Amino acid sequence: YADIMKVDGYVGNFRARIRKNPRYVIAEKCTGCGECRDACPIEYPNYADMNLGVRKAISPPFGQAVPLTHTINRDYCIECYKCIDACGARQAINFDQKPEEVEVDVGAIIVSIGYDMYNPQDLEWTGYGKYLNVFTALEFERLILAAGPTGGKVVRASDGQKPHSVAFVQCVGSRDINKYEYCSSFCCMYTLKHAVMLKEKYRDAIDVYVFYNDMRSNFKGYEEFFNRAQKNGVKFIRVKLEDRRITEDPATGNLTVSAETEDGRPVSAQVEMAVLANAAIPHHTAHELAEILKIPLNKDGFFVECQPKIRPTDTEVPGIFLAGACQGLKDIPYSVAHGSAAAAQAAAVLNRGTWVVEPLVAKVNEDLCSGCRICESACGYNAISVAKVGDKDLAKVVEGLCRGCGICSSACPMDAITMPNYSDKQIVAQVQAAVEKVEKA
Ligand SMILES: Cc1cc2nc3c(=O)[nH]c(=O)nc-3n(C[C@H](O)[C@H](O)[C@H](O)COP(=O)(O)OP(=O)(O)OC[C@H]3O[C@@H](n4cnc5c(N)ncnc54)[C@H](O)[C@@H]3O)c2cc1C
Ligand code: SF4
Ligand code: SF4
The missing domain is CATH 3.50.50.60 (FAD/NAD(P)-binding domain)
Incomplete structure (x- = not known):
């Protein structure tokens, strides 16, 4: 019962900001007994039954929800407080709950929004x-x-x-x-x-x-x-x-x-x-989540895996994995297999003390950098940002996030960013060598 607001960091070191929405029921105290639901006089269309049936203003999200914590829909609740009486000594109902933002540190993220x-x-x-x-x-x-x-x-x-x-x-x-x-x-x-x-x-x-x-x-x-x-x-x-x-x-x-x-x-x-x-x-939240996590969607709106045959659960961002139908429609056996693979990969990340990144990451020449921030907005992975170093604004690359795409390098007006093995000099030399070969042939 929460929304993900923002994710910073990189593999092994993500920080997620999450908004916990009020259930008006204290999850730790609710036993899921349903006595409040029986006492509640208000019914409204049950979205979990495709609106073919009704549910009470206080009810669990759906029949087999785990945990079975009940939630009050304040759009329908008439505040008769019969649920409070029914809950009695458990004292699980709290009409004063407010949305709460929490930050959690996680090593890996699995996207499984169906x-x-x-x-x-x-x-x-x-x-x-x-x-x-x-x-x-x-x-x-x-x-x-x-x-x-x-x-x-x-x-x-x-x-x-x-x-x-x-x-x-x-x-x-x-x-x-x-x-x-x-x-x-x-x-x-x-x-x-x-x-x-x-x-x-x-x-x-x-x-x-x-x-x-x-x-x-x-x-x-x-x-x-x-x-x-x-x-x-x-x-x-x-x-x-x-x-x-x-x-x-x-x-x-x-x-x-x-x-x-x-x-x-x-x-x-x-x-x-x-x-x-x-x-x-595709799930209606897929687009927003893709932007928060900086992972791509395909033309139909499903999340894109790194490689369909040999890396079907990886995304382009190390430490973020895909599970189930959000990556491409699949039935339950295949969603379970995909989810198990994603869980095993996430566990592997958590068990590693260190993470080896690809050597192809952007390098900033601090003498040339003017701190203009153009690279910051060009990077699709939030991997480069400008901060004060002494009295100068300088771009700094987070190596765990950099995917080596080189966009910052071509965007920089000061030629202050280079990609190892892809400096202008090296590329020109390669082009010249290729042209020479063609001329000789
Ligand atoms: C009518 C029908 C009958 C079917 N019958 C069968 C069958 O008999 N056997 C079979 O193998 N398959 C069946 N399927 C297919 C089955 O539904 C899917 O294979 C399965 O649901 C995929 O599992 P999933 O976990 O990837 O996605 P989902 O089951 O869709 O689960 C995703 C969950 O993520 C939650 N979520 C979404 N967005 C967010 C968000 N932003 N933050 C947090 N949570 C979020 C959703 O509420 C949902 O609970 C059927 C499908 C339909 C339409
Ligand atoms: S809120 Fe109280 S009465 Fe309702 S299900 Fe939870 S424990 Fe039972
Ligand atoms: S206060 Fe609201 S949720 Fe509780 S019993 Fe009355 S209508 Fe139902």
């Missing part, structure tokens, strides 16, 4: 937001989950009835050059999961269709799961991603999903519910 889901309301053909019985995959996930708002009962929003037919529509926003060009990677498998769950729960009482273009079941055991869905009677309809449409019969709330097969034949299914596999997208 992803967000695209709201398909602007894809008019889906009818999402217009037709009550069109759901997103995450909404459906909450519906079918035993711990969800309906206790695991799949029901329509229009009449609260169990549907007798459901169509899953794949690649909604993903693999679409006008939206998100990339494949969201896990939708095929979670759709198979949802389809199999429906079939195993309701058997012949339900017809299940999957409108898909490619079924990407390409890891251990996944193809077998696809086969299981087919054996269970799920009907797979392979269609083009263009020209799909969902329409509604307003009298019944029933839907027609129509599309075209790859050879141009029109296909459709009349169903009582439709579920969209909407694109997974």
Whole structure:
């Protein structure tokens, strides 16, 4: 329940400024018993259930949160203080809590902020937001989950009835050059999961269709799961991603999903519910965090690893690692593997007494430096800063942060910064040697 505000320093020596937001509950005293929640009279839409259910003004962030510390949402709380009475001798509730800024020294940082889901309301053909019985995959996930708002009962929003037919529509926003060009990677498998769950729960009482273009079941055991869905009677309809449409019969709330097969034949299914596999997208805080940590995002907005094959958890900044879907969409087994690797790398940093940096770091000639600060603003890694030395302002390089990119060197108007092995003299000599070779040839 905190926001990261600023990070200074370098591998082994980071200092992070963190704003702890008030929960109005003292975490150390809260046992997670939930008695305050039972006493609270106020309910509001539960974001952890995709707003399909309600939560109390005092509640844990979500059912399986660790720790189960409760939090008061002051936007909804009416200050009746029934929670204080319910909490009793534990005295865990404190309405006077304020935001608090703390600084912590850490040796390594792991970025694991996951992803967000695209709201398909602007894809008019889906009818999402217009037709009550069109759901997103995450909404459906909450519906079918035993711990969800309906206790695991799949029901329509229009009449609260169990549907007798459901169509899953794949690649909604993903693999679409006008939206998100990339494949969201896990939708095929979670759709198979949802389809199999429906079939195993309701058997012949339900017809299940999957409108898909490619079924990407390409890891251990996944193809077998696809086969299981087919054996269970799920009907797979392979269609083009263009020209799909969902329409509604307003009298019944029933839907027609129509599309075209790859050879141009029109296909459709009349169903009582439709579920969209909407694109997974970069987390909305990714951009801000990338700026704070000075690590890059790719064109889609996911964090960039140092090298995709052999250094998939490293960032360009030593000591900052990536874990899970924030680096690129991946399902749980692969997120766990990635996270474990990042944790092992962070542990390796913490266990090292010293850190060997690349020798290619910028060098400042103090006699030439005028302290103009141009290098300071040019450096993308906060690796060079100007400070008073005696009565002179001088640039100083933090070797642990310098990535040897040379931008400060080319920006300096005084020619006061050089890169070892890349001085102007050396580069000119190399160019001359290369030109001579070409002339001789
Ligand atoms: C409908 C649906 C069903 C799925 N079903 C399955 C399945 O059955 N099996 C499977 O393998 N995969 C499934 N997946 C995929 C699965 O959700 C991802 O693989 C997994 O969540 C990735 O884990 P993660 O830890 O990288 O990201 P997340 O699970 O997104 O976790 C990131 C966490 O970081 C927090 N966070 C974000 N920003 C910040 C910040 N700035 N500061 C602090 N915290 C922050 C978030 O609140 C979140 O708790 C499903 C996905 C969907 C959409
Ligand atoms: S605030 Fe008090 S009553 Fe509420 S969960 Fe925590 S310990 Fe229990
Ligand atoms: S004071 Fe607020 S959180 Fe506590 S019981 Fe009343 S409404 Fe709920």
